[in-house]
Amino acid sequence: MRLQEKQPHNKNQKTMTLIITKTILVASCLAAAASASPLLRRQSSQGSSLVQDAPLAGDLAGIHLLLNNDLDSNTPKHPVIFLAEARSYKDSRHVCDTLGEDLVNSGNLGFAKDLLDITPIAANDLKKVTRLWVKNADTSSSSCTAFDRKSGDTIQLPCSTHLTALCANTLPRSQIGPDVHTDKTNQIKVRTPHAGTYQGYRDQNQFRFLGIKYAQPPVGRLRFMPPQRMKAGDADKAKDATKYGSVCMQGEYEGDAKPNATYVLYSLGAPENEDCLHLNVFTPTLPSKQGKKGLPVMVYVHGGGFTSFSGSSPVFEPGNLVSRGGVVVVTLNYRLGIFGFFESPPSIPRSKATGNLAIRDQIAALQWVQDNIVAFGGDPDQVTIFGESAGGYSMRALLSVPAAFGLYRNVISQSDLLGIPFSSPKIAGQIGAGLLKYLGCSPSDLACAQSKTADQVRNAEHNATMDVVLADGNEWLMTAGGVYRPTIDGDFFPGDFADLVRTGRYNRKANILWGTTRDEAAAFLPYVFPEPIPLDEKDKALAGYLLEDRTKKLFTSPAYALNKSDNDTIRSELSVAITDLLWACAVQRMSRGTASQHSKVYTYRMDHGRDIYSTFGEPFPPFCRGRVCHADDVIPSFGSGDVKDGTVQTGSDARFSRQVIDRFVTFAKTGNPNPKKKDSGLLGLAERNADVTSVQWPEYVDGEDRVFVFEEITGRVEVGKDTERCQWIEKNVHYDYQVHAPNGKFVPIFP
Incomplete structure (x- = not known):
């Protein structure tokens, strides 16, 4: 997606960059603001004050x-x-x-x-x-x-x-709404080995410990610095863990407006602030002895284009995942936008500003889990990391950075744009240098940038970003899912994922489960092409969508043949083609690569889902009707379809969510998404779910291109269905990680 001409730096102007950097969740959660329906709860509001006699x-x-x-x-x-x-x-x-x-x-x-x-x-x-x-x-x-x-x-x-x-246990499941007042009086304390004592509360599904700081506030002289460990403090003094901590600074808001209370409620879960390095622990068990083997732990890294959302966003409410799956779930915040990706070498050497702060934050949170999760009933030796969209991108990053390798065992990556490479130091450095310029700081004056307010940094960030995106030669960044991506620095980040897979330098010991929704790109196309494209305007409309005439090449494939009787055929086929190029075929290719390196890999495609729009009471996006769009797998993965007061999750929605959760949790427990008799007692309800036990999900085998397809009732396995189409793309179009590699050189396909 490309702007046809340079545009002025107008903060109120809607540019494609700001559209593409946010997932479809943005539109859906904003829509929720208008649809909140009050429904009074019977519980009285107790605020967040700590109960004095809470048991340990x-x-x-x-x-x-x-x-x-x-x-x-x-x-x-x-x-x-x-x-x-x-x-x-x-x-x-x-x-x-x-x-x-x-x-x-x-x-x-x-x-x-x-x-x-x-x-x-x-x-x-x-x-x-x-x-x-x-x-x-x-x-x-x-x-x-x-x-x-x-x-x-x-x-x-x-x-x-x-x-x-x-x-x-007479408490209800946690929900959100303007008139939902949660009873937090049933509190309990947990003493951790290294982080002190936290006092949280209970609902129907889980013990909830919210807003736990896993690193020192990244403000003042710690802005743009790697996360610094917290000090435990007084072990006998309980810290308040009854409310979410502030979320990280978000990307630009429409018209520069600050997020209102409704947006905070439905989209973020808490107000934003630069002091945001918090995590949340949700557990169904508090152990009798901390030396006892705990439950598997699932650590979620949220999506949002590395510019939006948080670990407290209500759509990630994990109560149903925790209680059905029998796992401990951790959600976390990490720095976003320029706060999470600032670097400006050589003017500011990496010894002073390392870069890749967002990924360093995620690693710091995983280290906190290793140190302390045993106190919450979790097993630090059985950690699964999972995430969707930018969270899936983060999974790829954590598979690439050696500092993270010992912190997890399994990886679930949902809707990662595997066709897009990591960023280059050149691009990241240009944005950092531009930030300093718009802040009125000299190129090497890091202290100056650290002295500005967070809003000043965010305002300067917009102009610095647009300078880079609109520069000649950078137009392809419009298709990159955003300019903020992990950066190859040759040290912390040793190389692009394609290169690491080729050379076997990624975390080959990790079990990998990854995949896509069926119609990923359909979520984004209407923002670029709001109306159907007439057939006689096809070439003109698509000329700048991908560089190097790659859109035109895509449409020479018989796989994307136009149906002239359908007035929206161009957008429909473009949705299929871009989904293949950026998501589905890239997953297939990387699965071949990792399987050839003897990694244990499982691939999937979601042919069913639940859109976030209808969950929050808004009309379904017309172009996504009948499609399974980007982010339609989030609600089924958490079972969070009833998180908004007045909504429900019943019938086929509940059944499909059971299938997804049981598969994912089984993988988190065993490294294999298929329940087996030898794991009896560990898997619980998954062992009794015929929708899961009746279909064997095979491990990916190089050359067979096996894909497990999640359908509404149960799953099925496809073998080689996409192979010919994907091979055509690889021969005639190439992936972005090949033609836009961070080192500027063309990357041959592997294996």
């Missing part, structure tokens, strides 16, 4: 949140709290009371036997449990009521008997 998790000797979560908003979940330590009836009831609950009502236990048999969350603690305390049906009796797992009945035992117990 370590003192409770193991507590687990269990529910039979089919992801359907309308079915009963029967949530309970399982107390893993054996106690007398009286002591068990006291612990329930400490948590703000009572023992489970003994008259309503029909769900309990099945729930205790299938949960992966407390599998180890439940292995030897045969009886559990529940609430007495007859309070006048000298004996007390226990639930027998084997028979499914209640029995009476002496109250002094030591048993594990089931407390009720």
